[in-house]
Amino acid sequence: MPYIPHTPDDVRAMLERIGARSLDDLFDEIPPALLVPSLPGVPDALSEMDVSRLAAERAAADGRPLNFIGAGAYEHHIPAPVWALVTRGEIYSAYTPYQAEASQGTLQIMYEYQSMIAGLTALDVSNASLYDGASALAEACLMAVRAHRRSKSARILLPETVNPAWRRVVRAITGGQGLQLDTLACDPASGRIDPASLAAHAGEDVTALVVPQPNYFGQLEDADALTRWARANGALVIAAVNPTSLAVLKPPGEWGDGGADIACGDAQPFGVPLSSGGPYVGFMACRMEHVRQLPGRIAGRTVDLDGRPGYTLTLQAREQHIRRAKATSNICTNQGLLMSAATIYLALVGPAGLERVARACIARTSELVAALTRLPGVRAAFAGPRFHEAVLKLDRPVAPVLAALAGEGIIGGHDLARDYPQLGDALLVCATEMRTRADVETYAKALGRLLGRAAAA
Amino acid sequence: MPYIPHTPDDVRAMLERIGARSLDDLFDEIPPALLVPSLPGVPDALSEMDVSRLAAERAAADGRPLNFIGAGAYEHHIPAPVWALVTRGEIYSAYTPYQAEASQGTLQIMYEYQSMIAGLTALDVSNASLYDGASALAEACLMAVRAHRRSKSARILLPETVNPAWRRVVRAITGGQGLQLDTLACDPASGRIDPASLAAHAGEDVTALVVPQPNYFGQLEDADALTRWARANGALVIAAVNPTSLAVLKPPGEWGDGGADIACGDAQPFGVPLSSGGPYVGFMACRMEHVRQLPGRIAGRTVDLDGRPGYTLTLQAREQHIRRAKATSNICTNQGLLMSAATIYLALVGPAGLERVARACIARTSELVAALTRLPGVRAAFAGPRFHEAVLKLDRPVAPVLAALAGEGIIGGHDLARDYPQLGDALLVCATEMRTRADVETYAKALGRLLGRAAAA
């Protein structure tokens, strides 16, 4: 009986104490018609050894191709201590720290994490994680509506330069509450928010403007100007940012005049593996005036009976287990383990290390763009400063090219055809500090061969 | 400065406190001529990220072929908790438990390990590990000479059916102390110790007889008869045993009349990965009367000032740090981490699980032998009961066959040509519980193809 410690003696003695004759007796309040005799859809048990073999075969089948996609999930080096530490049983197998005195480890890590996120974003207060970047943006939109009492429109300006998957999530999550999501167009020349599209909203009751930085295409938006526009038009600013970039880019709290009100994003780049899409870790920070609208757990520092410092969950009146239908969000379980991983990642990498990572990303992506655009039939879609992603335009449809590259063990980028048909044959590529010069060359050679071969054919 | 925490301020302040002007000053007692300016043979530093990439490439190059070799190192399933637990910092980064009060974890594990080994071997006392099985056998021979005061010959009978690498190690380690190692021949018909070869020593002053069980060929020796012979001839018995087999085979403590005196072997099968040859973990157990001759650390249970139970290193007067030139051995650092892994392995697998493992090994090896000997040109070298290894005879030299199999991702066994030329074209194969029926078929098919193809050519 895997994981069950009961001996036949135990079962006998326990049933006797209960006053039941059999295990089946214990289910005698369930209407008999509801009892099922078996589960044909669940295979028979395998030993750990057999499942290990099966899993190893499947993982090997997925392999480790050379990856040049970012698009919301970034392949960074994960320092070896990170997962050695967070998989320690005391972290890994603990619940949400409801019993503070027996959970000071988790609580102090939450407090440290909040401090780091606040520091990175230059905002006052951070929660201790949301699910992921996409859902964090959705929560930010809902939060903005709650926080901006004077605005009655629940209108959020959501630029096309925001990750399209995130925009879909915002739509799905905010749909029930009737938010009005107005799309801001992308300027096809710059790959940034079209100023005209923004200007069209001047004078309207706008609750909040979402500012992605860098945007989905890797381009840097003019966050200062956008924030100033929002201030001038009475709208809050929601910054949707890549956390690694905050080592080198102006933080949301310092944008424009007075900074953004809320910053959110995905802290996956901080020590969390790609892992086919999750678990990642959404972050959210805001100015102190909005703290009571912030969703999610928050750890606070306080003192114990002896006056010694200690940590506890605080401002719980925002949360569902206290406020129920009136809570700031329904979130309960969050992404604690990944929050811990991010904290340890940041402690290890430190300010200088994070800056190096960010700079290496910028440099490597520039090299990648330079190497690929040297090939005939490939050009950069946008000029202007960028972080670690770029859009390339090909002289032919992207999908078959990517499939051919995958056959050579190269994941060559993300095809924008579905989400941005207006961009033509556009490919989103990314190179982090993990891609070496040799990797860039490998890619360039393979692509050159493919494009050349196809051209010759 | 990887792993060094000193800031420039620290260095300045610390040098000042010391009264030195520079770091170089600290080395001013070293004759200047001895100072080297650089290390041309050590490459420049790489980041953890870069070394990770390099290591991953090398590990991937080694791959994970389908393995059918045993020959002293056995591929068993390692329960997932084992390494998650022993790599916890408190176990992984602790030293030998000299400060007992701050090392109760390690000490209690040692005590539990000793208890398990004593139980498995049916002997009274175990140490807390030696380096590996081979060196443990060498230590056992030296111990027998010390323990058997009446015997003056220092003559050890070392059968040919003992692992040849272990015999080489015994020779290398005991050579300086003048032990007389007499080889007992192998009976080429049975693959066991030749009784005639043993009988030739009757009446001699024999210090100890080494009895391998199962022997190097996987065959079961008649341990009872051998032990009786030794008793009758005034010799001690050193059992060299595979620990997994002890789940089902008569333990050394119960051999013959009164049992073996010393048992040793390699506990690698208990949760220790193959890892290209080490680190493994030598074990040794003996009867209580010999305990003061036992080499290596021993943990004992005692009480603290309050009378509560606790554990401490004991009988240290045997050891080099106390007895120096007169110690039972020079061993100091042992294989603690692997000892801990073996303990956790045994706790997880338990008596019933270990029996299942042992039986699965026997069964799978029988199937392997059956499948391969169905091929023309392959036959079993020996009849008689065996554990999880067997010698096959091929109709052609083994080496090219193995090389061809390796090309197909199959490690087909160990060639006995070097160590046992008298056996002809002989191949030692092994199948543990890790090899499935499908694996056995894969091997048989590949071998059949190879032999057939060669025959056709």
Added chain:
Amino acid sequence: MSGSLRKPEPLIFELSRPGRGATAQHPAAEPGGEVPAGYRRRGLPPLPEVSELQAVRHYTRLSQLNFGIDTHFYPLGSCTMKYNPRACNALAMLPGFLGRHPLADAATGQGVLGCLFELQEMLKDVTGMAGVSLTPMAGAQGEFAGVAMIRAYHRARGDLTRTEIIVPDAAHGTNPATATMCGMKVREIPTRPDGDVDLAALDAALSPATAGIMLTNPSTLGVFERRIVEIARKVHDAGGLLYYDGANLNAILGKARPGDMGFDVIHMNLHKTFSTPHGGGGPGSGAVGVGQWLLPHLPVPVVGREGERYRWLDERDLPDTIGRLSGFMGNTGVLLRAWVYMRILGAAGMRRVAEYSTLNANYLLARLVEAGFEAACPGRRASHEFIVTLRREARQLGVTAMDFAKRLLDHGYHAPTTYFPLLVPECLLIEPTETETREELDGFVEALIAIRREAATDAAAVKAAPHTMPVRRLDDVRAARQLDVAWKPEVA
């Protein structure tokens, strides 16, 4: 190790010194990573500067301040704190799984997709549902997906009047909060003293505005709703749908299936029933299952199989989906852990989960009642959990459920859930799970008895508990009033 003369573990920021760093973690400095002036951050972010050893030691020490399943019996009701098999973690973290980008060609992801597809199929079977989507990232998001599907279902039929979700007063807070997030109004109905839903109240609540009802069964009172079939009929007759909050699925796994009870949609907490670790707060997974009629609305992506190949189904395959709830595919790594767990347990193992968790709960309840503690629902079978009310102890000894909970920590047991559900005064919601031994349960009973005895002679000691934790009882009021939620560098 607490109790030493060592000072409390400082904040990582307090260990920081300018110029220090774990430099093995820094990539080589290279030219070319400049940011144009207007976009540039002034100075470096205020992160700690510590050595690698400092970080490792700090977080190792911090971890030791925690209780976890791996260190202590953790009978936290409603949370199913059972053993999280290490195999699940080890296998989900194989390099091939960890390294894959979610948008990489499906051809390079057949391994992981195959596991997820199998998981979908297995979850369909254990819930009795027609389809499963794995994307919700925790129970609450599963609830969201469920209520959103109920909403989509009514809307698709053109029925726009159904704006109310009925929720029993014993429900978990996420239920009403979710309804609100979906734009629904919450109608709360009372629970009877025996733990079952008050049918009269239900009748009164049902109306043409009823979109659906959210039920946990067994309920958060630890009893099985005996008239579930009748309830389902009533709700369906009123035109509403039934939502099953799967937080307590552990209690009936492999024995009874929500689909058979009449539920239309369900979420499962894979981090509870399927034992993926809780990580001090997450991640979880709130996979949802639905009946045939809700299939078109499942959140995307879902794994589909075409012949021998797996691929993601998305909005193009499921145009009536409620949409996408995460940037990629939910908490894939958690899903892999659940897949490993289910494969190791197999079909028979699923049933045993229910049987032995129920055995442990009923045994613990029987022993506590024998010892004179008061069950909240006397005469009822416990499911995999049950409630003890300490109202008598509170009245007679002045010692509350909170005090018992804190004193239990000193005895080496994590506290049960306290003060939930809210309708039971001074309640302890106790869930022992199937992976605990009888000896452990016996020890827990003895500890509760010892605390009650201590309360009779020295209530102050109990009220001041815990005494042996890294900190004593914390000032929660101060935490909320003098908000200190982020470290600020001292002004020099």
Added chain:
Amino acid sequence: MSGSLRKPEPLIFELSRPGRGATAQHPAAEPGGEVPAGYRRRGLPPLPEVSELQAVRHYTRLSQLNFGIDTHFYPLGSCTMKYNPRACNALAMLPGFLGRHPLADAATGQGVLGCLFELQEMLKDVTGMAGVSLTPMAGAQGEFAGVAMIRAYHRARGDLTRTEIIVPDAAHGTNPATATMCGMKVREIPTRPDGDVDLAALDAALSPATAGIMLTNPSTLGVFERRIVEIARKVHDAGGLLYYDGANLNAILGKARPGDMGFDVIHMNLHKTFSTPHGGGGPGSGAVGVGQWLLPHLPVPVVGREGERYRWLDERDLPDTIGRLSGFMGNTGVLLRAWVYMRILGAAGMRRVAEYSTLNANYLLARLVEAGFEAACPGRRASHEFIVTLRREARQLGVTAMDFAKRLLDHGYHAPTTYFPLLVPECLLIEPTETETREELDGFVEALIAIRREAATDAAAVKAAPHTMPVRRLDDVRAARQLDVAWKPEVA
């Protein structure tokens, strides 16, 4: 977490119940595994029967009773308890490395062989030696290999009279024990008060029977032997060889090389200088390096390179080898960890090891001397470690080095090495290592001062220390007299 009302952690055997088991770890039962009657074990072996959770919880709790580098400053002299980088463990445990059988075709092991070859080359450079063999499994086995090579060297030259090994009285116990194991006689020579070898005594000891001398430099007194070149000349002139005990190599890594000092053979403790973890007792690695003239005697196997390919060199390649010391290739996994460590540190990092470990030691010594503690070798530079003698405290306060050591545990510091080397009374051998911060060193100084202060006012408290560990001071005498070294099932 100690200090709770929880009982001490029982033995795993005490948690056992007949019929219990971690059955996920059992392979499927299959027919065909029978053992013939005469060979069969009666019944099952007396191993514990526990659930997987019980085992995980038990060993997790046990681990928490330990100090390790990852939890505490661990200034154990002669043991170089510096940070063991986690990268070394993670990379050595990549599946490709872990799964390889040692006898598998070398074609399937080019990855690991390449790493080992590079390690050999790097170790040659840092020691100044002509050849390296990685096979010895710990320092003591390296010593064995070294003395065996010295013996082989003399024998190969037909010189059978050299049967003595000279060892300073300050030497580690493994030195004389090794000489004995190699069949040599040990001649001990005294150390001068300043820590250097007594040259007159050396002269007196040298003779045609001298096979060699074993030296640690810096010595176990924590000082560099200044006249090492002269000593080398003397020994060589007498026909003997010099053995370098590399336990203290950390102190001079990249700054000075034993080969340049005149040593003929050396072992390194990779688990010290190259920071592979000590694992609560091992494994280690005692790789040996030799001068040109000892190359033929290196223990096998050694990794050789032929063009682009690596292979094991064995007895057939090195017919004059002292032979084989392990069943396969020593502690390969430890060697991989050392390889990772050296690649991350690089050449400049090697030097920094010596510089900063020496800086830390001298700083700590300076602070302790300022605070009134007595250095064993006053006026000498500390190497990476140094000795404080507490003879004054013992005389004046009645509190011994042992008492200080035990009380340090209460302050959250592992004790230094005590009573070694034996020639210094009441000695603490203190080795802070380069990976500790100045703040940690300062805290340690303050703790020693506090203990001395406490000893003056309340010596009994110090003598009864530790007070906050899982156990109080243990009865070692009883442990040896009433030997209890294996659990026995109670007779029922």
